[in-house]
Amino acid sequence: MSNIRLENITKRFREVTALNDVTFTIKDGEFFVLLGPTGAGKTTTLRVIAGLEKQDSGHVYFDAELSDQIPPAERDVAFVFQQYSLYPNMSVYENLAFPLRSPLRQTPEAEIKTRIHHAAEKLRISHLLERKTGKLSGGEMQRVSIGRAIVREPRVFLMDEPLSNLDAKLRESLRVELKHIQKTQNSTTVFVTHDQIEALTMADRIAVLDEGHILQIGTPFDIYDRPATTAVAQLVGTPKINLLPTVRQNGSLVVQNSTVQINTPAGGVPEEVLLGVRPEDVKLTENGRFNGTVALIEPLGVETILHIQAGGQTLLSIVPGATTHRLNEAVRFDVSETHLHFFDAQGVRVQSG
Numbered sequence: 001m002s003n004i005r006l007e008n009i010t011k012r013f014r015e016v017t018a019l020n021d022v023t024f025t026i027k028d029g030e031f032f033v034l035l036g037p038t039g040a041g042k043t044t045t046l047r048v049i050a051g052l053e054k055q056d057s058g059h060v061y062f063d064a065e066l067s068d069q070i071p072p073a074e075r076d077v078a079f080v081f082q083q084y085s086l087y088p089n090m091s092v093y094e095n096l097a098f099p100l101r102s103p104l105r106q107t108p109e110a111e112i113k114t115r116i117h118h119a120a121e122k123l124r125i126s127h128l129l130e131r132k133t134g135k136l137s138g139g140e141m142q143r144v145s146i147g148r149a150i151v152r153e154p155r156v157f158l159m160d161e162p163l164s165n166l167d168a169k170l171r172e173s174l175r176v177e178l179k180h181i182q183k184t185q186n187s188t189t190v191f192v193t194h195d196q197i198e199a200l201t202m203a204d205r206i207a208v209l210d211e212g213h214i215l216q217i218g219t220p221f222d223i224y225d226r227p228a229t230t231a232v233a234q235l236v237g238t239p240k241i242n243l244l245p246t247v248r249q250n251g252s253l254v255v256q257n258s259t260v261q262i263n264t265p266a267g268g269v270p271e272e273v274l275l276g277v278r279p280e281d282v283k284l285t286e287n288g289r290f291n292g293t294v295a296l297i298e299p300l301g302v303e304t305i306l307h308i309q310a311g312g313q314t315l316l317s318i319v320p321g322a323t324t325h326r327l328n329e330a331v332r333f334d335v336s337e338t339h340l341h342f343f344d345a346q347g348v349r350v351q352s353g
Helices: 042-050 092-101 109-123 138-150 168-185 196-202 220-225 230-235
Strands: 004-013 016-026 031-035 057-062 077-080 156-160 188-193 205-210 213-218 242-249 252-255 261-263 272-277 282-284 290-299 303-310 313-320 330-335 341-343 349-352
Touching: 004 042, 016 042, 016 057, 016 213, 031 042, 031 168, 031 196, 042 077, 042 156, 042 188, 077 138, 092 109, 092 138, 109 138, 109 168, 138 156, 138 168, 168 196, 188 196, 196 220, 205 220, 205 230, 213 220, 213 230, 230 242, 230 272, 230 341, 242 313, 252 272, 282 303, 282 313, 303 330
Parallel strands: 031 188, 031 205, 077 156, 156 188
Antiparallel strands: 004 016, 004 057, 205 213, 242 252, 242 272, 252 261, 272 341, 282 330, 290 303, 290 330, 303 313, 341 349
């Protein structure tokens, strides 16, 4: 396997800058996730790594070797696309064998058979090997598509939202299997997604992109518990983080248009600051310091999301299981001050509680 370094990569498509001075390193054997909204530059990053797009400036390195001029076919990467890209009139076995029979590889048939059966067993598609891919379900086709990458035993796996077309239950199942395969093979994997759950559950590290910029790189814990900007804080976490404008008054941070206030953190913060509170840190309790009204109830089975109107502000709170609270009910709540987030007027993190 390989480590990969992108150094000051910029890529433009006419007037649009898809990547703007992007630099990061993917470690050998790492599951590295590119997370961001549509148009963030995630797929362009994959295509630059693969050599399918030529950057306007900057460099790509594989194991410290400059790879800018190496053609895509010689970079030894396997690309798994969002669309399955299979041959519908071929059997699963023939689809899996196809990349191994290319003139570039000319893999012996005995080795092809061994690799195919090994990959099929890992992906639980051994019973499908003789079936035409045109007769498979979407989940089965995506397993075959992933299998076709696995049999190649490449230096790097590049995966462009491979689970986005699947239903929720199948996505969850394949997330677990992909992570297991990646760890058992110790394969360097770059995985693109806009789904924060995929990113948090699968990644060793996450790079958050937006409009061609890297906003933050870190472990899932770093990204969730110490977001570098309000954009990162809002992108990761369900439901979204509460962002509340505050002013300092008499040693406290007072949420504007609300009775909610907290102690000013040690080390201080700017005069005006955005206070970030995760919904799980807004806790309903009979003896809570603050009062509000239930404005909306979202039951999700295992938990319920309550929208609490507190003056001119609305705070989201998560309560376990079903709730007995009712619309327009007066409630009291506390804000846990051990996991607060503070951002300046530009949305940049300035302090953590």
